Amino acid sequence: MDRLDRKILRLLQENSTLAVADVAKKVGLSTTPCWRRIQKLEEEGVIRRRVAVLDPERVNAKVNVFVSIRTNMHSHEWLKRFSEVIQQFPEVVEFYRMSGDVDYLLRVVVPDIAAYDAFYKRMIAKIEIRDVSSTFAMEQIKYTTELPLDYLVLDKESGASNAA
Incomplete structure (x- = not known):
């Protein structure tokens, strides 16, 4: 590179x-x-795929909900099952396993609170979860799909890369 x-x-x-x-x-x-x-x-997999970035307002997916999940289950089998369940929901656009007080964090996009409530009920009906806490974004200040490239280690360079 x-x-x-x-x-x-x-x-x-x-x-x-x-x-x-x-x-x-x-x-x-x-x-x-x-x-x-x-x-x-x-x-080489550096470019995974090329996609279109849609306007959430125009596709009626304007409400961002950050869902913190705590569980008493930590086995590999449970995580596999949980991951399979979460993959079924198109509303979940990001899914992370976390360190700290929260075990998992989801970013869910829906048209409104009622749609989130329906999502929530479907999710908890499919798998046992100890605690779910939902936080609704009031305003999106920054959103990008562009990753920072200044950290790339370029050929014949050592240490941090300089911006091109």
Whole structure:
């Protein structure tokens, strides 16, 4: 991975629909070498997939709920079952196993509180949970799918990378 790869990744994170020729021009490459670099980044799993970022208001998924879950169950089998249950709910857009007081954290998107209540009832009917605490976001101040690239260790560099 080098500075050109990092520039390509920055551009594609901003707009994954950019034509290869446009990406190539912006990073100072010809089209074929740029295409090869993108292919390599995809093959290596750096670029997992290209997606469209939707407007939550327009798809009626405007309420963000952060759901803290505590459980008395900590076995591998229970976690596997819990994960399978949570994967069934399209409302859950993020799912984390946590350290600290909370065992799991979900980010759930729904149109309104009634839809969240219905989700909650369906979830607790499927698996035993000790405690569920829900926090509703009042306003989204920042949201991005772009990962910071300044931490990439580039070829022939050591330590922290400098921004390109």
